[in-house]
Amino acid sequence: MIVGAVVLGYDKIAIDRGDRHDGVHIIRRLGSGRCSCSRRSLCSSPGGSRAHWTVRADAGRGRVGSRGSDEPVPDLRLPVLGEEIARGIPGFIERSGAAAAALAGNPTEAGAMKNLQRRLVLLVSGILVAAAAFVSYRAGERFEHSLTQQRLGMTQEIGRSVAVVIEKALTFGVPFDQLVDTERFLDAVKRDNPGVDYIIITTPDGQLRYSTDLSSLSNLAGLRGSLAAWDGRERSMRIGRYFNTATAINGKGRHLGWLHLGERANVIEQLLRDIVFDILTVLVGRDAGGVRADAIAAGGVLRIATACHA
Amino acid sequence: MTWLLLGRRSAPLWLRLGLPISLIIALAIGFISFLNYYNYRKTYQQLNVARIMVVARDLRQAIESGLNVGLAPRSNTQLATSLAVAKDHTEGVRFAAIIDEAAKKLVEVGGAAANQDWLQRLKSAGEELSWLGEDDDTYQVGLPYRTASA
Numbered sequence: 001m002i003v004g005a006v007v008l009g010y011d012k013i014a015i016d017r018g019d020r021h022d023g024v025h026i027i028r029r030l031g032s033g034r035c036s037c038s039r040r041s042l043c044s045s046p047g048g049s050r051a052h053w054t055v056r057a058d059a060g061r062g063r064v065g066s067r068g069s070d071e072p073v074p075d076l077r078l079p080v081l082g083e084e085i086a087r088g089i090p091g092f093i094e095r096s097g098a099a100a101a102a103l104a105g106n107p108t109e110a111g112a113m114k115n116l117q118r119r120l121v122l123l124v125s126g127i128l129v130a131a132a133a134f135v136s137y138r139a140g141e142r143f144e145h146s147l148t149q150q151r152l153g154m155t156q157e158i159g160r161s162v163a164v165v166i167e168k169a170l171t172f173g174v175p176f177d178q179l180v181d182t183e184r185f186l187d188a189v190k191r192d193n194p195g196v197d198y199i200i201i202t203t204p205d206g207q208l209r210y211s212t213d214l215s216s217l218s219n220l221a222g223l224r225g226s227l228a229a230w231d232g233r234e235r236s237m238r239i240g241r242y243f244n245t246a247t248a249i250n251g252k253g254r255h256l257g258w259l260h261l262g263e264r265a266n267v268i269e270q271l272l273r274d275i276v277f278d279i280l281t282v283l284v285g286r287d288a289g290g291v292r293a294d295a296i297a298a299g300g301v302l303r304i305a306t307a308c309h310a
Numbered sequence: 311m312t313w314l315l316l317g318r319r320s321a322p323l324w325l326r327l328g329l330p331i332s333l334i335i336a337l338a339i340g341f342i343s344f345l346n347y348y349n350y351r352k353t354y355q356q357l358n359v360a361r362i363m364v365v366a367r368d369l370r371q372a373i374e375s376g377l378n379v380g381l382a383p384r385s386n387t388q389l390a391t392s393l394a395v396a397k398d399h400t401e402g403v404r405f406a407a408i409i410d411e412a413a414k415k416l417v418e419v420g421g422a423a424a425n426q427d428w429l430q431r432l433k434s435a436g437e438e439l440s441w442l443g444e445d446d447d448t449y450q451v452g453l454p455y456r457t458a459s460a
Contacts, residue, residue, distance in 0.1 A: 006372075006408055
């Protein structure tokens with residue numbers, strides 16, 4: 001039965017200001033890069049494309065027919081607004097029909113058009129994908145730093161919470177080497193905080209005393225070596241694939257050990273993995289639901305590109 | 311725009327093709343940037359909530375430990391100290407409060423605005439372990455505490 005609640009209010013302005021600042025910053029940084037990217041991409045269109053455009057220009061001016069057919073292709077003038085539309089539409093339809101008929105009678109030119117169309121689609125798609133990748137990469141660089149700081153803040157809170165419990169036991173006179181059921185307690189903490197990959201308690205000289213299950217960690221020997229060399233000058237430091245956050249454990253007025261919490265270093269990679277997992281889930285569900293594969297795949301690719309890791 | 315669409319008198323074909331292509335690319339990049347930013351903002355706020363939640367869970371555990379031995383939050387003199395420590399050590403926390411089932415403040419550190427919807431939140435909490443709320447100045451995390459018989 002609920003008999004009350006704990007309520008914590010945290011600063012809205014600071015958060016909004018923080019992420020808005022990051023948003024503005026990334027847009028500013030993107031400004032120069034995006035322009036240069038578009039300009040570079042457009043300007044670097046090969047001469048071949050330009051040549052094709054010239055062919056197309058000729059086609060638009062009614063010279064197509066003169067190459068393979070005696071009958072000239074009618075002018076493909078497009079209607080414009082207002083009265084122009086009213087006057088132009090019937091004529092436009094008529095001319096379009098005639099142009100289509102002339103093109104159909106000339107397979108070479110029709111093929112050239114299709115070829116041009118295909119190349120244009122490829123060019124635009126290529127530029128789009130490159131631009132999207134560039135924008136996402138730059139945004140990811142900026143956002144990763146900010147998000148990592150947030151995650152480390154959370155890990156430090158968890159560390160402080162665990163250290164308080166251990167220090168309370170120490171104040172009751174339990175020796176540091178003989179804390180009971182510590183592994184189970186650490187496992188429970190790890191379970192409650194899925195982002196945490198390991199929790200290790202060491203002596204000041206880095207000897208491992210208590211820990212969660214470490215069998216799933218990669219390069220455990222390297223991690224042990226790094227913890228042994230831990231000097232406490234920094235609260236958080238990257239060790240291999242993990243960000244290690246250390247909290248001092250004190251008792252009876254002296255430093256008794258370190259509490260180390262580790263979480264995977266690459267926030268962006270984890271978020272991307274989550275997104276890919278979502279997409280795979282949808283793809284598996286598609287088979288049952290009969291949704292079109294290409295639509296799902298396109299949506300998935302778009303989501304990866306647009307999610308920008310963050 | 312008409313000069314773009316007209317046939318013979320119009321702009322060159324590269325311009326007629328290039329303009330729409332550039333426009334599409336610009337729109338796509340704008341859309342991607344928009345999605346990126348909101349995705350980032352959502353993740354940032356989730357991490358913030360997770361950080362505050364760690365502190366709030368500790369406080370709830372302290373309250374429930376007291377309740378298990380028959381110590382009501384109102385009589386638990388350690389809670390005010392715990393709230394003060396939580397507020398001072400946690401970046402960004404503006405207030406911490408413990409309320410009863412009628413949403414009346416039992417212990418409070420920092421200043422919460424007067425008109426809060428905590429009573430409604432408590433009533434609709436059910437089996438929920440937490441709620442997220444906000445007022446004009448703060449985002450809020452609320453964790454209902456329960457008696458052991460529940």
